[in-house]
Amino acid sequence: MGEAIVITSGKGGVGKTTTSANIGTALALQGKKVCLVDTDIGLRNLDVVMGLENRIIYDLVDVVEKRCKPHQALVKDKRFEDLLYLLPAAQTTDKSAVTPEQMKTLINDLKQDYDYIVIDCPAGIEQGYKNAVAGADKAIVVTTPEVSAVRDADRIIGLLEKEKDIEPPKLVINRIRNHMMKNGDMLDVDEITTHLSIELIGIVADDDEVIKASNHGEPIVLNPNNKASIAYRNIARRILGESIPLQPLEDQDKGVFTKLKRFFGAK
Amino acid sequence: MASAFPIEVKIFMKKRQNVIIKGTKEGLTLHLNDDCSFQELKDELDEKLSANERDHEKRPLIPVKLETGNRYLSEIQREELKSLVRQKKNLVVDEIESNVISKEEAEKTRRENEIISVARIIRSGQILEVQGDLLLFGDVNPGGKVIAGGNIFIMGALRGIAHAGCFGNKQAVIAASIMKPSQIRISDLINQTINRVRNDDNHEMECAYINHQEQIVVDRLQGLIHIRPDLTRLEGGR
Numbered sequence: 087m088g089e090a091i092v093i094t095s096g097k098g099g100v101g102k103t104t105t106s107a108n109i110g111t112a113l114a115l116q117g118k119k120v121c122l123v124d125t126d127i128g129l130r131n132l133d134v135v136m137g138l139e140n141r142i143i144y145d146l147v148d149v150v151e152k153r154c155k156p157h158q159a160l161v162k163d164k165r166f167e168d169l170l171y172l173l174p175a176a177q178t179t180d181k182s183a184v185t186p187e188q189m190k191t192l193i194n195d196l197k198q199d200y201d202y203i204v205i206d207c208p209a210g211i212e213q214g215y216k217n218a219v220a221g222a223d224k225a226i227v228v229t230t231p232e233v234s235a236v237r238d239a240d241r242i243i244g245l246l247e248k249e250k251d252i253e254p255p256k257l258v259i260n261r262i263r264n265h266m267m268k269n270g271d272m273l274d275v276d277e278i279t280t281h282l283s284i285e286l287i288g289i290v291a292d293d294d295e296v297i298k299a300s301n302h303g304e305p306i307v308l309n310p311n312n313k314a315s316i317a318y319r320n321i322a323r324r325i326l327g328e329s330i331p332l333q334p335l336e337d338q339d340k341g342v343f344t345k346l347k348r349f350f351g352a353k
Numbered sequence: 354m355a356s357a358f359p360i361e362v363k364i365f366m367k368k369r370q371n372v373i374i375k376g377t378k379e380g381l382t383l384h385l386n387d388d389c390s391f392q393e394l395k396d397e398l399d400e401k402l403s404a405n406e407r408d409h410e411k412r413p414l415i416p417v418k419l420e421t422g423n424r425y426l427s428e429i430q431r432e433e434l435k436s437l438v439r440q441k442k443n444l445v446v447d448e449i450e451s452n453v454i455s456k457e458e459a460e461k462t463r464r465e466n467e468i469i470s471v472a473r474i475i476r477s478g479q480i481l482e483v484q485g486d487l488l489l490f491g492d493v494n495p496g497g498k499v500i501a502g503g504n505i506f507i508m509g510a511l512r513g514i515a516h517a518g519c520f521g522n523k524q525a526v527i528a529a530s531i532m533k534p535s536q537i538r539i540s541d542l543i544n545q546t547i548n549r550v551r552n553d554d555n556h557e558m559e560c561a562y563i564n565h566q567e568q569i570v571v572d573r574l575q576g577l578i579h580i581r582p583d584l585t586r587l588e589g590g591r
Binding site: 140237239240241243245246281283 | 474476477478479492494495498557
């Protein structure tokens, strides 16, 4: 019996889909059997980010309306040997095509066969959100260091705390721009965590490579050397129960002079 | 003659006074028996006050206090007694005191005087509303709102909206460990900007209240001792 994790944020554009794709892929890299579920009916993207768009035959609505069996709709990621699957959202209809009860049944069915179900939640707090959280056991709230994103995350956390079947949500701070945080132009990690007062499960730096990888349909975690990739892998390991300290945000590739200075103990 | 005895008892019972009038420094106090029926009481009250009636129209009004003992009076009955007494020239009911109140009233008083403690974070979009005083262990985040009939004490950061004395109590105060509200309301006054009494940067433990100019101001918490002495409910102590 696996567990279902919903990735949500309230605000749009903070990186829910990217986070879902990368956490799901990272969990598969750890050898877990993972099913990604896109609940953004009508505005699906998870398939694009995963590079599985052209292999979709059936979708979530087809499964719910019993036009096909769940396994027929699941798209297998060939980069992984039978570990990573995607249940795509329908594109032709909208959120009201599915009810929270139907989602709950579907997720419970999937939990029989998979270790982790990663549910990509649409933006907003309406029907789509309700569908996405219906079957979830855990929740990860994604935010960025912007006041508006933190405000929406706060709202979402308040709603998630009311769901009695979901454990207290955990926080991912995405798109951190180190230089802006240092200058105080952006909210810093401490400020956000004290404000939201929920457990921080990972911080991800803003990186051009993430966007590039998404556009190629290859989640960034497949690149072992990228900073964002390591951050996502660490999040996956924390989900699995390992305790890993947060990565420092400073750039590693500093000049020889800085290295020398550090060698002599100067900051 | 043997049968006369019970009659005598009856007469004796009837003679027992249902209304006793006592004069005090403040005025008259009428002790009303709580065993007899309301009609009997009214009749006797009418009779007693009429007997005492003398013609002195120019005299000032004498305040009368009614003590009803363990009798519960409905609002209509209270009005009846008041008008009955008022008909007697220069008497006016100042106060009706009773040992008993209805469950509903007791419940209402309890709710209004209670300090309700809550350990929670009031997040964006959430509203916490209490009838009495609110003691919050946690923050009020931007977009969150706390409303209280009485005072609001926040053992955390106030960054959202707080509304104290929402039923019109202008004496209500709002205290917070970190006072950075997006809006403060006391009674029917609303403040979007914070008027701080002091201009130093030491914003620890502050309170908001309505000052003599009918404005909401924020000051050190310690100022409350002088501004709202009524906040102290402890009597005695060492």
